[in-house]
Amino acid sequence: MDSKGRVVIKLGGGLITDKTKSKTINMSAIDKVCKVILEIQNEGYDLVIVHGAGSYGHILAKEMNIANGIDKNNEHAQRNAVKKIREDMLELNSHIIESLKELNLNVAVHPPSKWAKGIGIKFEGDISIFEKESNGIIPVCFGDVVDRDDKLEFGILSGDDLMYRLSVEIPDVKYTIFLLGDVGGVMDLPPTNPDAKILEIWSKNKFVKTKHNTDIDVTGGIDLKLDRAARISKHVSEVWFLDGRSPERIIELIRDGETIGTKIIV
Numbered sequence: 001m002d003s004k005g006r007v008v009i010k011l012g013g014g015l016i017t018d019k020t021k022s023k024t025i026n027m028s029a030i031d032k033v034c035k036v037i038l039e040i041q042n043e044g045y046d047l048v049i050v051h052g053a054g055s056y057g058h059i060l061a062k063e064m065n066i067a068n069g070i071d072k073n074n075e076h077a078q079r080n081a082v083k084k085i086r087e088d089m090l091e092l093n094s095h096i097i098e099s100l101k102e103l104n105l106n107v108a109v110h111p112p113s114k115w116a117k118g119i120g121i122k123f124e125g126d127i128s129i130f131e132k133e134s135n136g137i138i139p140v141c142f143g144d145v146v147d148r149d150d151k152l153e154f155g156i157l158s159g160d161d162l163m164y165r166l167s168v169e170i171p172d173v174k175y176t177i178f179l180l181g182d183v184g185g186v187m188d189l190p191p192t193n194p195d196a197k198i199l200e201i202w203s204k205n206k207f208v209k210t211k212h213n214t215d216i217d218v219t220g221g222i223d224l225k226l227d228r229a230a231r232i233s234k235h236v237s238e239v240w241f242l243d244g245r246s247p248e249r250i251i252e253l254i255r256d257g258e259t260i261g262t263k264i265i266v
């Protein structure tokens with residue numbers, strides 16, 4: 001069957017782990033999303049999967065100040081932490097791979113620490129490895145600690161930055177989907193407010209008070225995601241923030257053209 005195009009999906013760290021407790025996996029959420037990934041493939045789309053770090057990355061990265069690069073006073077402990085976070089990310093990734101393989105899906109994992117350098121949307125690395133997979137093989141990558149060429153030596157490349165380059169540079173991306181862990185989309189008020197409602201549409205010009213948990217997240221939380229999503233929407237017409245706890249909404253979206261969630265527009 002000819003491909004209907006590509007769907008790029010990020011499984012948010014808050015969906016696949018409990019962000020507050022070190023290395024706590026949410027296997028039932030992962031299994032639920034993976035079943036939908038199989039359905040998307042059965043609908044005739046190619047996929048690219050990205051996932052966040054959640055409590056497999058952010059907690060230790062914050063404790064050891066990894067996002068700000070090398071600190072000569074704490075070099076040894078930081079290098080150990082970099083190694084440990086990379087191992088933990090591979091462990092988190094293996095849970096997702098396991099779930100995909102149980103559904104007989106074929107995957108190719110590309111850990112960013114092996115092919116990417118630098119942070120932010122201009123990170124270096126050959127994205128074309130993600131479009132070369134054939135026969136329904138799904139390329140997978142994740143937010144990671146990466147090397148930097150400058151004196152800071154290392155930094156954190158967020159899955160949201162990977163989402164940007166993967167969505168914009170790979171041809172034929174029809175949908176870019178950010179699956180969130182605890183909300184139905186972008187909310188009009190901080191999600192802790194009981195009156196908060198899902199915005200059907202979000203554009204950069206519209207002011208939204210977002211709640212970003214700076215205690216845990218070393219990359220940029222919802223604000224980074226929104227910035228990257230807005231940039232992606234200049235190239236991809238269907239960019240959505242959806243509730244990862246109800247991943248079947250992706251199927252609804254690709255079949256019916258609409259679902260519950262937030263569409264990001266320029």
Ligand code: IP8
Nearest residue numbers: 052053057143158159219
């Ligand atoms: O959760 C962060 O990736 P993100 C990666 O996608 C690490 O922002 C290692 C904290």
